[in-house]
Amino acid sequence: MPAFTSPPNVQQFQSLVWDLVRRIPRGRVATYGQIALMLPPPPGVDVEAYRAFGPRWVGGAMANCPDDVPWQRVINSKGEISPRPGAGRQRELLEEEGVLFNEKDRVDLKKFGWTGSDEEPKQPSLF
DNA sequence: GTTGTGACATCGC
DNA sequence: CGCGATGCCACAA
Numbered sequence: 001m002p003a004f005t006s007p008p009n010v011q012q013f014q015s016l017v018w019d020l021v022r023r024i025p026r027g028r029v030a031t032y033g034q035i036a037l038m039l040p041p042p043p044g045v046d047v048e049a050y051r052a053f054g055p056r057w058v059g060g061a062m063a064n065c066p067d068d069v070p071w072q073r074v075i076n077s078k079g080e081i082s083p084r085p086g087a088g089r090q091r092e093l094l095e096e097e098g099v100l101f102n103e104k105d106r107v108d109l110k111k112f113g114w115t116g117s118d119e120e121p122k123q124p125s126l127f
Numbered sequence: 128g129t130t131g132t133g134a135c136a137t138c139g140c
Numbered sequence: 141c142g143c144g145a146t147g148c149c150a151c152a153a
């Protein structure tokens with residue numbers, strides 16, 4: 001039995017976060033808020049409280065995420081990589097996957113933003 | 128038991 | 141579009 005039988009707490013939330021992050025296709029990025037909204041709020045937690053600190057729980061889960069979780073595809077709402085040791089490495093990994101950064105070190109969520117579907121990235125027709 | 132901080136989001140200017 | 145301020149939960153010291 002998976003560790004999902006654990007009592008309703010943040011621990012299970014982390015498992016859900018990791019599972020969802022694993023579902024992020026290559027060359028696609030998701031924001032903490034997006035993941036927080038996609039995941040169901042833990043029982044006993046107010047929706048407002050979840051909205052306020054849901055994304056932060058996701059970040060906390062990423063801090064302890066296993067090595068088999070593409071944490072690199074998780075970025076903040078600004079489409080930027082949060083300042084943390086290894087941020088440069090994350091950018092390298094994303095570029096390797098095809099995710100391009102702007103001159104402001106930001107990613108176009110409109111192109112690489114993961115909508116939760118398995119569809120492939122849209123072709124840049126803005127040019 | 129208290130204090131401080133965190134891999135964020137949202138609103139206002 | 142960028143910057144500042146606010147909100148709120150869990151964990152570590």
